[in-house]
Amino acid sequence: MSWRRTLTIFFSTSTRPSNSIRRSLAPPFSFSSHFSSATSPFPSGLDPTKTSDKPRVVVLGSGWAGCRLMKGIDTSIYDVVCISPRNHMVFTPLLASTCVGTLEFRSVAEPIARIQPAISHAPGSFFFLAHCRGIDTEKHVMEVHCETVTDASGSNILEPWPFQVSYDKLVIASGAEASTFGIHGVKEHAIFLREVSHAQEIRRKLLLNLMLSDVPEKLCAFSEEEKSRLLHCVVVGGGPTGVEFSGELSDFIIRDVHERYSHVKDYINVTLIEDSRMTILK
Numbered sequence: 001m002s003w004r005r006t007l008t009i010f011f012s013t014s015t016r017p018s019n020s021i022r023r024s025l026a027p028p029f030s031f032s033s034h035f036s037s038a039t040s041p042f043p044s045g046l047d048p049t050k051t052s053d054k055p056r057v058v059v060l061g062s063g064w065a066g067c068r069l070m071k072g073i074d075t076s077i078y079d080v081v082c083i084s085p086r087n088h089m090v091f092t093p094l095l096a097s098t099c100v101g102t103l104e105f106r107s108v109a110e111p112i113a114r115i116q117p118a119i120s121h122a123p124g125s126f127f128f129l130a131h132c133r134g135i136d137t138e139k140h141v142m143e144v145h146c147e148t149v150t151d152a153s154g155s156n157i158l159e160p161w162p163f164q165v166s167y168d169k170l171v172i173a174s175g176a177e178a179s180t181f182g183i184h185g186v187k188e189h190a191i192f193l194r195e196v197s198h199a200q201e202i203r204r205k206l207l208l209n210l211m212l213s214d215v216p217e218k219l220c221a222f223s224e225e226e227k228s229r230l231l232h233c234v235v236v237g238g239g240p241t242g243v244e245f246s247g248e249l250s251d252f253i254i255r256d257v258h259e260r261y262s263h264v265k266d267y268i269n270v271t272l273i274e275d276s277r278m279t280i281l282k
């Protein structure tokens, strides 16, 4: 199993979590797992609840479904454990507006701890920044197998490590993957619009290209064609998200670009591609 292999790799490398991280994870975790050696100081998971404990509801995902459910859970009856690679919920209908600055990013992201406060103070409730990698329903003790999310950039690399969480009730609310419908190059060259980080990337790129193109002709290192290319925004997919985002872009062009970047207003275009039909919004 791949997560079991990851554990082996983790213990054999020098990039272990720092002592402070180990200490902060330790109290609720058991050291008696069958996945790690009995002498290992590393946490390996949350044990099954005892009859004296509250039943544990494990929620996979912090999107619309997971958060709505967690908000409504009676924490005097249940402990809640949320496992997700994202510590906030995204209010997706407003995401397109953040790409062009109509709304700020913080207006569309709500921390999980505010949605279900028990996860930050109840002794048996937690949030784990992790991916669920598998679910074991066969065994007497049902558990989910997870892998932490770590920052794998920069020089201070911390390898993700596996752990498992036993559950009494499991809610799978991990959503769906964005589909590219097999279109070549989408993953490599386009930006999806599902997360706040995607909206941030779109906004950064849009403003960068506007500012690069706004440089006076004498100082500009590229041609008119290149300017048009840089300011040609192509939206792939004419579903609600694509149409809404194209509308936001058009408003931004009419409202902001014409006023603040008037030198380049004639170069900017939005093309919305949907199936075999092509619509040009100017």
Ligand SMILES: Cc1cc2nc3c(=O)[nH]c(=O)nc-3n(C[C@H](O)[C@H](O)[C@H](O)COP(=O)(O)OP(=O)(O)OC[C@H]3O[C@@H](n4cnc5c(N)ncnc54)[C@H](O)[C@@H]3O)c2cc1C
Binding pocket: 060, 061, 062, 063, 064, 065, 066, 083, 084, 085, 086, 092, 093, 094, 095, 096, 130, 131, 132, 133, 173, 174, 175, 176, 193, 194, 240, 241
């Ligand atoms: C830009 C945009 C605008 C939209 N506008 C509307 C609208 O106006 N009206 C409407 O009804 N719908 C809209 N939608 C669709 C709506 O957002 C989705 O239908 C909804 O988010 C689905 O909810 P969900 O909880 O199933 O999944 P999601 O909200 O996608 O949540 C999935 C969660 O699971 C987590 N996760 C993923 N993998 C794992 C894993 N391995 N382990 C643990 N956790 C995992 C993710 O990080 C995320 O937190 C829009 C979507 C987008 C992208």
